[in-house]
């Protein structure tokens with residue numbers, strides 16, 4: 437094999453005689469694909485390619501030099517100078533090859549290796565580089581397993597290389613593949629030592645008494661609800677007046693801020709006018725502005741902060757509750773009923789929201805909780821008819837107050853608004869003054885849309901009082917100031933939670949302070 441390598445070295449660069457590389461031959465053999473392929477004698481190449489002159493024909497100067505080094509036509513140096521050129525005389529190599537062949541055959545005769553091992557015979561690059569087919573590998577393995585005895589007479593100069601024996605048989609390894617030294621080092625623990633923060637044994641969870649959360653006062657809930665509005669507003673005001681005297685520009689900027697907070701143009705102008713008359717050309721702090729703002733808002737709200745007037749001569753005083761879906765009508769009815777029946781009045785509630793089964797059930801529960809009479813009908817029934825029946829029953833039972841729920845409806849749905857009109861008309865048949873109070877609930881999380889809600893419900897149902905709900909959430913209470921300034925409708929209560937007690941009489945000063953971020 438060494439001889440063939442030497443021959444290859446000295447014949448390189450002779451394309452005409454160059455044999456097909458073994459690797460290529462082997463690759464082609466299994467499928468014999470070369471037999472099927474037509475072999476072109478003279479392949480037609482694209483113009484930029486050329487076969488004439490063989491491989492070296494087109495080489496550049498440098499490449500030609502390289503080619504020359506391996507050209508056998510060059511005269512070889514004298515034998516004693518060959519090592520200077522990195523060459524070994526052929527005669528020496530042939531002699532070495534013969535010796536090697538003898539020692540190989542000797543080794544074959546004397547060697548025997550255990551299964552799973554192969555004799556290591558040094559590395560012959562020419563063989564190592566050539567690919568070995570599966571068939572060849574199988575042949576060698578078979579030959580080894582048949583011919584090589586189990587016991588080995590190891591020659592000192594031949595090393596034995598394992599070919600991955602089973603893990604358990606690896607020297608220095610346990611069956612798990614763990615180093616046997618490491619395994620021996622590890623003490624076998626009865627109970628493992630856990631890191632800090634862990635413990636063994638069954639978990640014992642002792643129930644801890646939960647401290648009751650102190651309920652926030654309604655004003656705290658109102659302030660929390662309006663915190664977003666107030667902190668945004670006061671933050672912007674403080675930024676606006678930092679190191680600035682009060683001039684036309686800052687007044688205009690302040691007006692814009694107040695309008696953006698839903699307070700309405702009218703209230704915004706009131707605030708800026710008062711500020712200008714008191715402090716024009718002077719330094720102004722954010723706190724000065726907040727104080728003036730609270731005072732002006734309170735002036736707008738005071739006239740509308742009224743108690744809900746009940747004319748108990750009517751037996752019953754009829755309260756119709758209207759509003760857009762989800763604004764809190766049913767919940768507010770429950771809260772009102774609780775207050776009134778708690779005060780000793782005989783209350784009846786009527787489930788006029790015949791669109792939503794849950795609303796009927798919800799009101800029934802509120803009636804039970806508040807010891808109120810309940811009148812309901814089936815889902816989809818005529819709401820006006822139900823209102824009429826309830827009124828008759830309340831009269832018959834001598835109730836002090838009848839509160840009629842209605843289905844939520846968007847103010848732009850003409851058909852539903854017409855139905856609401858009908859309920860009012862029907863109630864008026866039994867008492868021309870009924871309904872005595874038409875309450876509209878407004879969701880405090882709504883912005884400018886609440887203005888048009890009031891406008892339309894007022895026209896259709898004769899709304900004569902407001903309740904703003906959900907002021908405990910992330911409310912935008914500024915709109916109530918704008919509505920009050922425009923419609924001047926009484927605001928009776930505010931909703932500050934879902935609980936039965938979370939309905940507070942509307943207080944102008946408190947509300948104004950909460951919006952301005954000032955204490956009560």
Ligand SMILES: Nc1nc2c(ncn2[C@@H]2O[C@H](COP(=O)(O)OP(=O)(O)OP(=O)(O)O)[C@@H](O)[C@H]2O)c(=O)[nH]1
Nearest residue numbers: 761762763764765766767844905906931932933934
């Ligand atoms: N946080 C808070 N939630 C409220 C308040 N008032 C009502 N809600 C909640 O708002 C939701 C809607 O309330 P409802 O009373 O069902 O409203 P509605 O207007 O009767 O609804 P529709 O019958 O669909 O028109 C419910 O989850 C109530 O618990 C309030 O003051 N604060």
